[in-house]
Amino acid sequence: MKHVHWQEDLALLSRLRLFQNVTANCLAQLLKEFRACDLEAGEVVLSPFNRNQHLYLVVSGRLKVYLGSLDNNPVSTIEAGECAGEISFIDNDHPSAYVVASEPTTALRLHRQSLVNLFQQSPQLMQNLLEVLCERVRQGNRIILDTEQNAKIDTLTGLFNRRWLEQIYQRESTRCAFNEQPLSMLMLDVDHFKAYNDRHGHLAGDYALCLVSHTLRNQLRPKDSMARYGGEEFVILLPEINGDEARSIGERLRVSLEQISSFYSPLGVLPGVTVSIGMAEMQQPDSLQGLIARADNALYQAKHDGRNRLNG
């Protein structure tokens, strides 16, 4: 984010939705508080991992909003004249979404304290902000409805969910069987996760789940599929990979997590986690339920044998 000179423009400010009908006197005071910044395409303006104390008013260009992960499709666009960051700006907490410049964008940046000071003088400003927030809530409700109706994505980790796994298994198992290729499954479960939550808090547990998904997904091939199967359980489908190969891939994934003794999160430094893994290779004919049952049995044995190990 590059701070740039901005020729103060009262007329432009008064056209922005947030400042409609706000007195010129009040706007003139606000003008002094703004800092203009240029954003490059792809630049992340807001992230759930960083606390936000600024409101961004888009003067030109465009921002996109992503929930859960930047790999997901954007859920909305913020055009010139609209603002970003108002929720975290108001409650002084972490943003609930990623906001990214989708093209070179100029925005005005305002620290929360500057606006809070003006609320007392301008009820109109307060009302405008409330209207903007209400619109966001309505938009959020529409997104929830849409995503529930065709939910494929787990919003915490950005991984595909269990429902999607059924679709992808149909496709991949048919393809592998047709090409006389193997297909293997890894089922992973975070070790002692209840104790982790109890000791560090549920939010810390959520970050640990994101760490697991991020660390493992980065090591997979594009044709592999990783899904969050349940709370702290993950499934990885490995097309064209036989049992021996899957064992060594699973072992490599297990070790990669074992080696992360601590990681940075918005809550501070947190300890890493380990996983137990069950492996099963597809047999003909094998339904998803059959393959999962065998991977799950292997996982159960890995837990029983002491955890942080692979079985199958």
Ligand SMILES: Nc1nc2c(ncn2[C@@H]2O[C@H](COP(=O)(O)OP(=O)(O)OP(=O)(O)O)[C@@H](O)[C@H]2O)c(=O)[nH]1
């Ligand atoms: N933070 C967080 N915790 C979750 C989530 N989903 C499930 N959990 C927790 O995961 C824990 C799983 O606990 P258990 O099934 O007893 O297993 P465990 O403590 O990991 O023990 P082992 O699997 O035997 O090593 C429960 O306490 C759940 O509340 C989630 O999305 N976030």
